[in-house]
Amino acid sequence: MSEIAPLLRSKITAVWILLVAATLLSWWLGTDHGFGADDHQAAAVIILLVAFFKARLVGSYFMELRDAPPALRWSFEAYIGAVCALLVGAYLIL
């Protein structure tokens, strides 16, 4: 199993640590510890932004889309941007 060490020392492990940390942050915010009950809207928006930041990390690094041809890479970036804006907008406006 020692041949796995160089792969574990790569960026994807750092990305995994960041993803787990972001998950814990959202958990904390989502259980009303981070913000007062009145500020649940701010907490919700941050939770959604963190979720799309995480989704982008998974796409860019795990799915390797940052090394993909521009058409595929930018389709993914556009999807993340558009769906994030749609959901945050729908949450705030509707």
Added chain:
Amino acid sequence: MSTIADRPVPETPPGDAVDAPRDRGGTVPGETGIWVFIGADLVVFAALFVAFLYDRSDAEPLFAQGQTHLNVTFGVVNTALLLTSSLFVAIAVRGLRQRTLTPRTLQRLVMGAFAAGIGFSVLKVLEYSDKVDHGFKPLTDDFFMYYFVLTGLHWFHLAIGLAGLTAMWFIAGRSTRSPAQVRLFESGASFWHMVDLVWIVLFPLVYLVH
């Protein structure tokens, strides 16, 4: 005047070799077809997420009430399981492509990812049975309809992903692999990452956003 061919090839920093892009034009991991499938799935989930928020706006107290019955801890553990399984798969893809991992290690990584997927499923069964025991079913109200449809559709994708991991396990065990087998391995990996990606948005939206 120097041509492109004359220029020295830039050296890759040693620590970054694993993450270095394979060529400047970009490479599609796996079969092109899998990306059409992944793209279509992502659009369907996005539409359902918007519909969820749309219907929620008409019944905020009902949705807020429904959310209090969800088990956030199960959701967080399931997120951690999928993230870790994704890391195993991402390491396996790189090790397989660079031929730096033995078939035995590759199979262990795929098996680890599979076990995490089974762990997710066990928690899902416990979660669903707890809901049904307390009288919450898909037809209970709009919130539980969305809860069961969204998490159920995601779980269905996870089951397809587990079948993909099974195929990847067989490819991992081979001492030699054709380019088509490497692409199939990458396709299964990309699909598995999509299952993770969808959950990353679904879980906070349904469980955490008040």
